[in-house]
Amino acid sequence: MSEAKWYVAHTYSGYENKVKADLDKTIVNRELQEQILEVRVPMQEVVEVKNGTRKTVQKKLFPGYVLVNMIMNDETWYVVRNTRGVTGFVGPGSKPVPLTEAEMKPLGIKTENVTIDFVEGDTIVVVAGAWKDTVGKVQRIDNGKQTATINVELFGRETPVEIGFEEVRKM
Numbered sequence: 001m002s003e004a005k006w007y008v009a010h011t012y013s014g015y016e017n018k019v020k021a022d023l024d025k026t027i028v029n030r031e032l033q034e035q036i037l038e039v040r041v042p043m044q045e046v047v048e049v050k051n052g053t054r055k056t057v058q059k060k061l062f063p064g065y066v067l068v069n070m071i072m073n074d075e076t077w078y079v080v081r082n083t084r085g086v087t088g089f090v091g092p093g094s095k096p097v098p099l100t101e102a103e104m105k106p107l108g109i110k111t112e113n114v115t116i117d118f119v120e121g122d123t124i125v126v127v128a129g130a131w132k133d134t135v136g137k138v139q140r141i142d143n144g145k146q147t148a149t150i151n152v153e154l155f156g157r158e159t160p161v162e163i164g165f166e167e168v169r170k171m
Contacts, residue, residue, distance in 0.1 A: 002097070003071070004035075004037050004069050004165060005069070005070070005071075005072065005099070006067055006068070006069050006099040006104055007067070007068050007069075007072065007080075007089055007090075007096045007097075007098055007099070007118060008062075008065050008066070008067055008068075008089065008090040008096075009065065009066045009067075009068055009075060009080055009081075009083075009086050009088070009089055009090070010042065010064060010065060010086070010087045010088050010089070010090060011064055011065065011066055011085045011086055011140075012085050013063050013064045013085065014063075014077035016063070016064070016065070016066050018081055018085055018086075019039075019066050019085040019086055020039045020040070020066055022043050022083050022084060022085070023039045023066075023068070023080065023083050023093045024038070026079055027039075027079075027080065027081065028044070030079065032075070032076065032079065035071045035073070035075070035076050035081070036066070036069070036070040036076055037069045037070060039066060039067070039069075040062060040066070040067040040068075041066055041067075041109055042060070042061035042062055042070075042107055043058045043059065043060060043061060044058070044061050045057070045058060046057075046058075046059045050149065053124060054119070056085060057132055059117060059150065061107070063153075065087075065090070068080055069097075070099075072096060073119050077089075082168045090099035104131040107115065107159065107162075115143070116148075116165050117170050118138060118148075118170040119138070119141070120138050120139065120140065120141060122137070122138050122170055123135060123136070123137050123170075124136060124138060124147075124148070124150060124170055125138075125169060126150075126163055127128055127162070127169050129150055129163070131161060131163060131169065134152050134158055134161075134167055135152075136150030136151050136152040136163075137150060137151050139148050139160060146164060146165045147162050147163060147164055147165065148162070148163055148165065149161065149162050149163075150163055
């Protein structure tokens, strides 16, 4: 059996949540939970100022698009493509193209979990990225986002920095 990948379905603008709800219902009705694993409408928190009042609201990251984690075959393609509000998949012609690892990372979607050998309080060294060769003490670990928050010395002060698991190793 092939591996599930993330695909992008184009929807009518404003129909993203309706498409997600309809797809979730169809997945259960057709018993496709093993083939269509997850449907997402990526959201982000935005601070709006109206009439001098600051308010944090959720906004769609990509209006008009829904992300679908599924094993692509004729049945799953048909189910998603024929959901009310879906106009098609993103890709050349009618052939859907899965998202790459690099495209999924900024969305907070991980395909594989990295196992770590350190805990809060351990001292680690950053081995990649902008903070390469920096030594810091682990303050917090977020397994969901696959990140660790470490304290590094910056301009004579302890400063928290969030680092991905693949960028660090235990000292």
